Amino acid sequence: MKLLEFEAKDIFKKHGIPVPEGMVIKSPDELYLHMDEFADEVVVKSQVDVGGRGKAGGIIVAKKADVVATAAHLFKTPIKGLMAKTLLVEEKLPIDHEYYVSITIDRATRQPMILFAGTGGVDIEETARTNPAALRRATFSPLLTEVPGYLIRHLLGSAPRELGPVINALYHAFCASDALLAEINPLVTTSRGVYAADAKLIVDDNALKRQGITVNRDLTPREREAEANGFSYVELDGTIGVIGNGAGLTMSTLDLITQYHGSPANFLDVGGGAGRERVMKAVRLVGGMPGVQVIIVNLLGGITRCDEVARGIIEAGVNQHVITRLAGTNEEEGKAILAKYGYQMLDTMEEVVRAAVGEASA
Amino acid sequence: MIYGDKTTGVIVQGATGNQGAFHISLMNDYARSVGGRGVVAGVTPGKGGQSVHGVPVYDSVREAAENHDFATSVLFVPGFAAGDSIMEAASAGLELVVAITEGIPVHDTMKALAFAKMEGCCVIGPNCPGTLSPGELKLGIMPPQLAMRGHVGVISRSGTLTYEVVNELTRAGIGQSTIVGIGGDPVIGQTFIDVLERFEQDPETKAVVLIGEVGGNLEEEGAAATSLPIVGYVAGISAPPEKRMGHAGAIIEGGEGDAGSKIARLRSMDVPVAGKPSDIPALVRELL
Numbered sequence: 001m002k003l004l005e006f007e008a009k010d011i012f013k014k015h016g017i018p019v020p021e022g023m024v025i026k027s028p029d030e031l032y033l034h035m036d037e038f039a040d041e042v043v044v045k046s047q048v049d050v051g052g053r054g055k056a057g058g059i060i061v062a063k064k065a066d067v068v069a070t071a072a073h074l075f076k077t078p079i080k081g082l083m084a085k086t087l088l089v090e091e092k093l094p095i096d097h098e099y100y101v102s103i104t105i106d107r108a109t110r111q112p113m114i115l116f117a118g119t120g121g122v123d124i125e126e127t128a129r130t131n132p133a134a135l136r137r138a139t140f141s142p143l144l145t146e147v148p149g150y151l152i153r154h155l156l157g158s159a160p161r162e163l164g165p166v167i168n169a170l171y172h173a174f175c176a177s178d179a180l181l182a183e184i185n186p187l188v189t190t191s192r193g194v195y196a197a198d199a200k201l202i203v204d205d206n207a208l209k210r211q212g213i214t215v216n217r218d219l220t221p222r223e224r225e226a227e228a229n230g231f232s233y234v235e236l237d238g239t240i241g242v243i244g245n246g247a248g249l250t251m252s253t254l255d256l257i258t259q260y261h262g263s264p265a266n267f268l269d270v271g272g273g274a275g276r277e278r279v280m281k282a283v284r285l286v287g288g289m290p291g292v293q294v295i296i297v298n299l300l301g302g303i304t305r306c307d308e309v310a311r312g313i314i315e316a317g318v319n320q321h322v323i324t325r326l327a328g329t330n331e332e333e334g335k336a337i338l339a340k341y342g343y344q345m346l347d348t349m350e351e352v353v354r355a356a357v358g359e360a361s362a
Numbered sequence: 363m364i365y366g367d368k369t370t371g372v373i374v375q376g377a378t379g380n381q382g383a384f385h386i387s388l389m390n391d392y393a394r395s396v397g398g399r400g401v402v403a404g405v406t407p408g409k410g411g412q413s414v415h416g417v418p419v420y421d422s423v424r425e426a427a428e429n430h431d432f433a434t435s436v437l438f439v440p441g442f443a444a445g446d447s448i449m450e451a452a453s454a455g456l457e458l459v460v461a462i463t464e465g466i467p468v469h470d471t472m473k474a475l476a477f478a479k480m481e482g483c484c485v486i487g488p489n490c491p492g493t494l495s496p497g498e499l500k501l502g503i504m505p506p507q508l509a510m511r512g513h514v515g516v517i518s519r520s521g522t523l524t525y526e527v528v529n530e531l532t533r534a535g536i537g538q539s540t541i542v543g544i545g546g547d548p549v550i551g552q553t554f555i556d557v558l559e560r561f562e563q564d565p566e567t568k569a570v571v572l573i574g575e576v577g578g579n580l581e582e583e584g585a586a587a588t589s590l591p592i593v594g595y596v597a598g599i600s601a602p603p604e605k606r607m608g609h610a611g612a613i614i615e616g617g618e619g620d621a622g623s624k625i626a627r628l629r630s631m632d633v634p635v636a637g638k639p640s641d642i643p644a645l646v647r648e649l650l
């Protein structure tokens with residue numbers, strides 16, 4: 001789950017990374033109480049989770065006299081379609097130079113990977129394309145609790161050595177928050193020291209519980225309902241509902257729909273041990289999506305009981321036609337149950353997809 | 363038979379949970395049908411002295427090792443404790459851990475894999491269905507009735523999609539040497555490149571089917587490094603960016619890891635890539 005800038009900064013600060021003085025507000029009126037704390041200029045930052053927030057108008061430098069009006073404006077202005085519930089109002093830093101630093105997990109080495117660039121404040125993917133030499137990287141054993149000094153020297157090159165402790169502190173924050181990404185862009189030097197001017201943290205969804213996070217904000221309400229039922233679910237915008245077991249098989253079913261010129265409405269992986277109850281809930285969830293004209297149920301597994309799955313489909317009682325491909329035990333019984341209610345059970349993925357695409361476009 | 367054969371002795375960590383107990387029974391059914399040793403002991407901390415489907419349970423891997431002969435573990439321990447269990451197995455001197463568990467925090471996986479490597483222990487998974495060498499050895503949850511012994515190796519990041527492909531191969535009369543589900547997490551022990559290296563050393567394997575999906579670039583890395591003839595398939599051409607497609611590792615991030623560019627890179631290495639699972643057998647036949 002992605003954290004907002006102010007949440008990430010709170011965590012970075014706890015690990016000893018200097019962040020600008022600032023406050024989080026939920027309404028412009030809160031600012032009146034703090035006017036005497038502001039210098040002549042402040043930075044007002046919309047707390048929405050989008051990339052390129054500055055360019056999209058979500059970050060405004062305001063004169064002290066205009067700060068309330070600026071905040072009121074940002075509360076009313078969607079940034080790339082998202083409305084901010086909170087703003088971060090910060091001191092304006094006297095920036096000398098901007099750098100980039102991030103820590104991610106490298107799939108190839110199975111290790112933490114630190115990226116550092118002498119140019120910050122810009123899109124790092126852009127830097128990687130246009131000036132790859134400016135980007136330094138280091139991977140190291142995840143069993144280490146500190147970033148080794150020689151790696152920090154390699155990363156920094158000719159950049160100021162005072163940035164070193166920030167890189168190490170960022171690694172502490174990365175580990176302590178079960179992060180998939182910890183990023184400071186830009187990391188800035190000023191006459192009074194180093195600061196994380198921006199902050200980004202993505203927490204591993206598999207670790208939300210031990211991080212004390214109860215609600216995954218990255219999910220839509222329907223995706224959250226699906227998750228509570230133990231399903232993996234992604235909303236798309238097509239007309240064919242898809243339920244499968246296993247991520248790969250379900251993805252492959254979506255792909256086949258696309259190849260036969262249909263459009264999938266969703267991705268739903270019911271997970272292992274798909275029985276009557278789970279299948280019923282899944283069919284109801286997908287049947288309840290607006291725009292779904294027909295539903296595919298594609299379950300394959302040695303231990304799937306087809307008669308139980310068939311009963312779950314019937315019990316769901318959705319308006320849409322459900323076309324199934326069930327491979328497992330008691331296949332004939334399952335087929336008979338479905339046929340009684342006018343539902344089709346076909347033998348292969350392709351037959352099911354072709355039938356569904358035909359119906360959705362009819 | 364790249365991870366063991368009939369003579370392989372196996373333990374199950376997380377033996378007394380629903381999944382563990384159920385799959386001990388299925389693995390031992392299979393071992394009996396092929397004349398293999400199967401699961402000789404189970405481990406669940408605090409449940410020592412019990413037995414599951416006739417298999418004795420111990421409190422720790424070391425205790426099990428004092429009473430039985432084995433070097434392979436299949437792990438069903440819940441996500442929050444699974445990293446620790448991998449390390450326990452590695453420190454007890456096991457050669458192979460097959461981690462079935464889904465939902466392990468990735469920092470735990472990273473640490474456990476680094477530790478296992480130091481101890482010389484090979485890890486398959488996590489978040490995987492395990493491996494099956496038809497007629498020899500089943501480690502994990504793959505349904506053996508779809509498979510048939512032969513000379514094609516299968517490597518996949520998925521579970522049921524692997525069964526789909528194996529089913530297609532078997533129906534086309536193409537048998538499999540070993541089928542390996544390497545797992546759907548972003549950080550996994552054995553990747554395509556590691557399994558391909560083993561297949562190269564395996565006299566049973568003449569060609570390999572490589573089943574990938576969106577996220578990362580380990581499919582291409584594996585294909586580039588092997589001398590074996592391979593057929594590819596990549597799931598997720600319809601996957602939207604920045605969305606996790608069921609697997610923690612199945613995500614197109616920062617414009618990287620999409621199916622289209624994976625397929626293009628595989629084809630640029632002259633790897634035939636199937637458009638759909640049912641096209642795979644014909645492409646494999648051309649290679650054999």
